[in-house]
Amino acid sequence: MNKLDVGQIEGEVDYTNLMQTRGADPELADCSANYEGSVYVYQGADVEPVDLNVERDGTNPLMVVPVALADESGLYEWTAALLTEGSYTVSYSCQVDDNEEDNELKFDGTQTVEVVAGKTTVADTIPLAQ
Known part of the structure; x- marks a missing residue:
């Protein structure tokens, strides 16, 4: 694969803000303990x-990218690399996903991002501004 034929998406998750929002609203599902989440x-x-399920025919994420702590600010970073040019949907979940079962995950920050070959596209910070 030629590096010039692919691009990547990178972004940040404001985990502290996300946890405060979820803690203040009993309707929102809790994040899994000791798990910072992944971007689908x-x-x-x-x-x-939808969650990743190896048994499902049809829609599955192309990849699931774990987030990593960037600094002491509470922001987590992620990068989805080696993507061909085109449109992609990205979404974040802080709940653990068993890839052999259908899980009802709560997703945040769902957005469409355009990948351009040879470039890095920056997604909006999750959670999205209201």
Whole structure:
């Protein structure tokens, strides 16, 4: 694969803000303990996010990218690399996903991002500004 034929998406998750929002609203699902979450990447625009399930026919994420602590600010970073040019949907979940079962995950920050070959596209910070 030629590096010039692919691009990447990178972004940040404001985990502290996300946890405060979830803690203040009993309707929102809790994050899994000791798990900062992952970003799910789907090929195409406006894809409804679902968990990864190796047994499912049809929609599955193209990749699931774990987030990593960037600094003491509480921001977590992620990078989805080696993506061909086109539209992708990205979404974040802080719940653990068993890839052999259908899980009802809560997703945050779902957005469509355009990848350009040879470039890094920066996604909006999750959670999205209201």
